[in-house]
Amino acid sequence: MNKQDNLEIMRHSASHVMAGAILSMFPGARFGIGPAIEDGFYYDFDLPRPLTPEDLPVIEANMKEIVGADLPFERREIGKSEAKQVFASQPYKLELLEEIPDDKVGVYRQGGFVDLCRGPHVGSTGDVKAFKLTSIAGAYWRGDEHNAMLQRIYGVAFNSQKELDEHLAQLEEAKKRDHRKLGKELEIFIFDDLVGPGLPLWLPRGGAMIEEIEKLAKEMEFKHGYVRVRTPHISKEDLFKQSGHLPYYAESMYPPMELEGVRYYLKPMNCPMHHRIFASKMRSYRDLPLRLAEYGACYRYEKSGELFGVMRTRSMIMNDSHIYCTEGQFEQEFTGVIFLYLEYFKIFGIKEYIMRLSTHHPSGLGKKYVDNQSLWLKTEDMVRKAMNDNNIPFHEVADEAAFYGPKIDVQIKSAVGREFTLATNQVDFAQSINCDLKFINKDGQEERPLIIHRAPLSTHERLIGFLLEHYAGAFPAWLAPVQVKIIPVSDRHNEHATKVAVALKGHAIRAEVDDRSERMNQKIRQAQLEKVPYMVVIGDKETADNSVSVRRRSGEQLPAQPLAAFIDGLTEEISNRR
């Protein structure tokens, strides 16, 4: 048994200790489940009153007493009928019992607390080491929103106080790069009460980043044979009826607006409109693959509790494209998209991600998923083969697919630990049928195209949220909202500093002059806090010979150089996106 397993067992035991503490405080408590999780554990309880943060230290103190008492964890195997007696007053445990196929079940006891549990556990409560209760939260019984809401207590646990302290310090550190904090501090975006929740306003600095990202996407997509289209933000209801979205998606759509007896919806995705463009004329196999690209603004009515800064919003601008291709072209197109991801990730230095193949689950056919199992199996195999043939690592998760087909999602974690899908690459075998899309094949016969939905650069919202955390706000020069801060040493240098700014802007470099009557040190400090990649100090010397004294964000100071040389160097750095 390795160290990791031991730690997991200890965390699981910590959850039992916590349950024991809860039982002593609330004798009528009903217990859900209490597993070990990454860094710690949780336990779900059904209690006579809501817990508040003030309860946590009390529960913790109680747990420490149980740990101090060093009570043994006693395991017993008992028959199911006996177990039903033991847990007669524990409805959640009885529900779990019903689903265990074996005749015998394991129960663990420490002190007065008995739990239905497969184990294993540490020897005694004294083996539970450094822990801290971190938060209380609501959680549906068995994760189903139709079930009762239980109270969950989260805790972290480690083998030593030192490791625990390090972990807590790390969490504090991570909070500093939370995109919500940085987005406000660096003036990238805001949310305004009058505009509405989940509807970000991009400030000029965020706007500059969006321009750069779109420029990148347009270059890459042009290079890879995409053509750009533009589509409206709203359409008639009929469009979404035809595409098949309405029954699956209506809940996440802003309610329709009705004009002259016609219902219109804000679009939650761009595909149906792109499909209309595909269908706008007779297509030949010679036209395929057809790759339609657009930065499309979509609106989704996400439930209020699901919003999360700019990572999860109600309005979003998607790096969208739909690739219409033949079955024979599929693998090349699909892997082409994956390679496009990798090209982007290299530019951004993104290394910590997981590619996830999301497949259907037979139980959802006709409900969550289009009811055509043979096409599901076939396209899932196509994706697996495309990934394997190109040696691209991925892991597979059932029951996570889109309603129209399997997909490869790129999963990333936010600074505060929440997981998100950044990019997505989806197969769609359903909409070409729903939308009656066809092309004429070599034999002169009508055939359905396969569709690939892809968004390697996610949405502007989620990508910029991610990049804020990824770079901790210190963007590379090409992406930085302000690339150069020009710092006059004293007011008499403002005039020349402005000339330098004009020269930089003439070369499409985003430069700002800090012409406040402040000391140079203060201006440098300000530029550092704004995480501007280059600071250019202008004093007597520089004014006299049109040179620049350059300081990097790292604090490194470059030797004095002619303004023209600085412009050349920076232009090169920016155009290569280094």
Add this chain to the structure above:
RNA sequence: GCCCACAUAGCUCAGUCGGUAGAGCACAUUCUUGGUAAGAAUGGGGUCAUCGGUUCGAAUCCGAUUGUGGGCUCCA
């Protein structure tokens, strides 16, 4: 949407037992004109999220609403 918590100046936050508000930063003005991470003084700025209730009196207690946060559910 659900459970819990929170909401005080543009930002970050104090505000004790209920007696009509304070700091730092930012902003404005003045002085200072400086060489690689904070020069100084003065000043303006708040219906204490909103609405209602309790009270002689509410930033403070209670309720509702809105927003935010931690989760659950759900997702680019």
